Amino acid sequence: MSRRAGDGPVERRLHPVTPLRRAWAPIAVLVGWAVHDPDGAQRNLSRLTTTTLLVGLAVLVPAAALYGFCSWWFTHFAVTETELRVRTGLVFRRTAHIRLERIQAVDVTRPLLARVAGVAKLKLDVIGTDKKDELAFLGDDEARALRAELLARAAGLAPETAHEVGEAPCRQLLRVPPGVLAVSLLLTGATWGTLAAALVVPPVLWLVTHSLWTVLAVALPLLGAAGASSVGRFVTEYDWTVGESPDGLRIDHGLLDRAHETVPPGRVQTVRIVEPLLWRRRRWVRVELDVAGSSNSVLIPVAPREIAEDVVTRVLPGVTVPEAAVLSPAPRRARWCVPVWWRGYGLAVTDAVFAARSGLLRRTLALVPHAKVQSVRLSQGPWERARGVADVRVDTGADKTVTARLRDAAEARALLAAQAERSRTGRRDARPDRWMTDPS
Numbered sequence: 043m044s045r046r047a048g049d050g051p052v053e054r055r056l057h058p059v060t061p062l063r064r065a066w067a068p069i070a071v072l073v074g075w076a077v078h079d080p081d082g083a084q085r086n087l088s089r090l091t092t093t094t095l096l097v098g099l100a101v102l103v104p105a106a107a108l109y110g111f112c113s114w115w116f117t118h119f120a121v122t123e124t125e126l127r128v129r130t131g132l133v134f135r136r137t138a139h140i141r142l143e144r145i146q147a148v149d150v151t152r153p154l155l156a157r158v159a160g161v162a163k164l165k166l167d168v169i170g171t172d173k174k175d176e177l178a179f180l181g182d183d184e185a186r187a188l189r190a191e192l193l194a195r196a197a198g199l200a201p202e203t204a205h206e207v208g209e210a211p212c213r214q215l216l217r218v219p220p221g222v223l224a225v226s227l228l229l230t231g232a233t234w235g236t237l238a239a240a241l242v243v244p245p246v247l248w249l250v251t252h253s254l255w256t257v258l259a260v261a262l263p264l265l266g267a268a269g270a271s272s273v274g275r276f277v278t279e280y281d282w283t284v285g286e287s288p289d290g291l292r293i294d295h296g297l298l299d300r301a302h303e304t305v306p307p308g309r310v311q312t313v314r315i316v317e318p319l320l321w322r323r324r325r326w327v328r329v330e331l332d333v334a335g336s337s338n339s340v341l342i343p344v345a346p347r348e349i350a351e352d353v354v355t356r357v358l359p360g361v362t363v364p365e366a367a368v369l370s371p372a373p374r375r376a377r378w379c380v381p382v383w384w385r386g387y388g389l390a391v392t393d394a395v396f397a398a399r400s401g402l403l404r405r406t407l408a409l410v411p412h413a414k415v416q417s418v419r420l421s422q423g424p425w426e427r428a429r430g431v432a433d434v435r436v437d438t439g440a441d442k443t444v445t446a447r448l449r450d451a452a453e454a455r456a457l458l459a460a461q462a463e464r465s466r467t468g469r470r471d472a473r474p475d476r477w478m479t480d481p482s
Contacts, residue, residue, distance in 0.1 A: 061113070236267045329350050358394070364395075366388075
């Protein structure tokens, strides 16, 4: 549904199923109050007769339906040459102006019930905002068409041609088989650690306290953590697919709720290649990201190292992942600062990236392109000064820090000056971050 406001752009409404979603808001308030104060809710309900309850429901349900309808009816959105405009509110009007050049990712997500209804959410990553703006709900086809239009206009295409661009073609790079994902979760130490804690801690608490409530208060969160680290991740990362398109790397995943996300070009600040201990025999790795202004954090949940490194080169053009033999280890005297675990630290600086390794059982190699380094710092505690070592920290545009631990003090001072110069040169030579650019 759409309408034109005066001589302005065509305003459109959300999908007609949206009122059903918004009608739950008043009911959710009552449920939240009952959960927050169950004793008070039980006392108040016990005072009400059956007739009073039926009358209350007869009033509440139509009121909730009316609220949902009014909320939907007075919500409009429009795409202009420079911005996405969202207008809401019946009594207090609110208009959000989202500038197209500040949009860095547009994701399409389809929760389970939304998939049944044939609708989807459109989520926008906008520079300078902590959370994603969203339009919920739109029809599946409308959501994809609007996503393509927003990206086309953000790329600077003329409004009259943006509608005709359609969704950019995508070439699949990898797909994670469900069996591989399941085995990788079984070989993750966090899964077994939380499960062991959930099985061991509650019986011990029962023997000590003989309090059922204490046992439940501890056991339920532990079981929830175990489920989130295994079943929850499997459901979220099921059928993980990574594809390459002119608007960035596209990620599709989810068993119940399907998500269609985009890793925006040029916005990746850090890539981390994670290698848990039990994955090394199979040469599996996990690839995580830090993206400026975005909540996208996983690129590949599990994949063979060779395939993962090939995908990393798509995210960071011109970057080659340093081999383990190239990484310079921490000096042997660093063992007095961090016993045993000092062996896991390493560093390599190439023409393209600052690469720091950490961890002994769960190795993590962090890659920061020189152009993404915002500042460089050297830190040295009293014990480190006594041993002649220091830490070099690089800060990125995603408000994250990558640290090269326990380097020789003279090496660290030289690295500090050299990295500052590499960062200036990298930012000067970096290509502009634009949508719809030719990936070649």
